[in-house]
Amino acid sequence: LRAKSYYSFGISLHAALQRFHDSEDKGVQTVAEAVASLEENWVSAGYDSPEEAAEALAEGRELVAAYVESPAARDPLATTLFVEKQLRKDMGAFELVGRLDRVDEYPDGRLEIVDYKSGIGYSEEGLLSDVAMNSYQLLLRTKMPNRRVFSTVIMLKTQERVSVEPDEETLREFEEAIVSIGTEILNREYAEIEPKPKPLCVNCDFLDLCLRHPEFAEGYSEIAADEGNKPIAQL
């Protein structure tokens, strides 16, 4: 797959914040230490030029520094239980696996799943139907049952927090949907599926593979021409 700069940027930020919130890591507690941690963990893959990577690193330094000093970083009443924690849940025919950025616990026993985002525009409504966050909910509620569990996103660019508490019914429906989609994926005959060209193929990492299919390649060239997208000759 082609490296993408936004993944590298997100991975670098996550690594710096992981060290900042890791209670066993007493070496990263100040702005300067958090920025140094970002520099140590900087992933430069996917940038078009050294200048673009340097600009991104400068933005990353600003975001990390602003985050460390922001009240959004962590409620003083909360204790961090886990950082970058992988959890698993047996779903019958398959296992659900997720890596949670951070889990905080409040004195009244409620838990908060915290997810860092380098993008903006997250809403309560979106968070309630977010597949990754609801998967984290299922995983954490299985590991630590009978607790109230909140889903929280921190937008690093603006230091805003959005937080929701999905109800049992929402999560039950979500679990049913995951089981049904997972079962369908497991039982499909992939060798018989033919790729169909569509506008989103332009940005797909698997485009080169689908283009080996002659009918797909023909249909895709029309889409690429219609939309002014990259023609096949440049792929």
Ligand code: SF4
């Ligand atoms: S290019 Fe990607 S999105 Fe398009 S058909 Fe192939 S796998 Fe699906």
